[in-house]
Amino acid sequence: MAATEETLAPARRASQRLAASNPAQNQRIRDPLRPWRYAGLALPVLFLAVIEVLVRASVLPAHLVPAPSAIAQTLWDLGGLRLARHVGASVARVCAGFALGSALALLIGAAMGLSRRADALLDPAFQALRAIPSLAWVPILLLWMGIDEAPKITLIAIGAFFPVQLGVVAGIHGVDRKLIEFGEVNRLTQRALFTRILLPASMPQIFTGLRTGLSLAWMFMVAAELIAATRGLGYLLSDGRETGRPDVVFGAILLLALLGKLSDGAFKAIETRVLSWRDARVGTGDGQ
Incomplete structure (x- = not known):
């Protein structure tokens, strides 16, 4: 063993010197997908540029598909303060509804994942409730x-609840039985078994459910604001439709897409940090 370490030590030191002497190349090796990430960011900009050209060339009707420059001008004309109020109202509702729905889903999902009786009791009802469209909840909540x-926050919480609950249950049920048997062999208590084995092993599925729930929270927010609101991006959508302003409608849609991307990106960064211990598969080569 000592001889092997002595043999590998010069090669290891040479590799470290090479990495230190060429940090740019080392960074490219560590992140081979960086050019693709830049291309992914540039793709929406290219798409908007193509739409701009098609509208200016009268290939697309401007009264149905406004040019991105016209949309930007409309958002500018709304004023920063007014636009900030609409965005702030929607963000506050999504944050409150998502926090409420996901917290409840984590508790109930954990109970269903750990107890077969709770799962058998609650799963049929949740499957039926999950199939109800978002707009079907609106008249009931208003009543x-x-x-x-x-009612707006409750509707958003309903949208966030089901994917998170499903992710928690699937994550706990998907834990390798050998890990559980390993904990039982080492005489871990039920609490230690949950915190040391079940919870870490199910975290990837839980984060998937949380990210899906966050995206559905934005969708349910629009449904809530389309019906009964005087402020928010859903209200802007409704107002643009009623006044025949496609530029306002597309402007609200672009803002929703941007906010959804930013919130999902922030959650993905948290997921990457929390799950940094994972030995996850990383694709290599052109086909990955």
């Missing part, structure tokens, strides 16, 4: 809670 913020 029960009025037209204030409560």
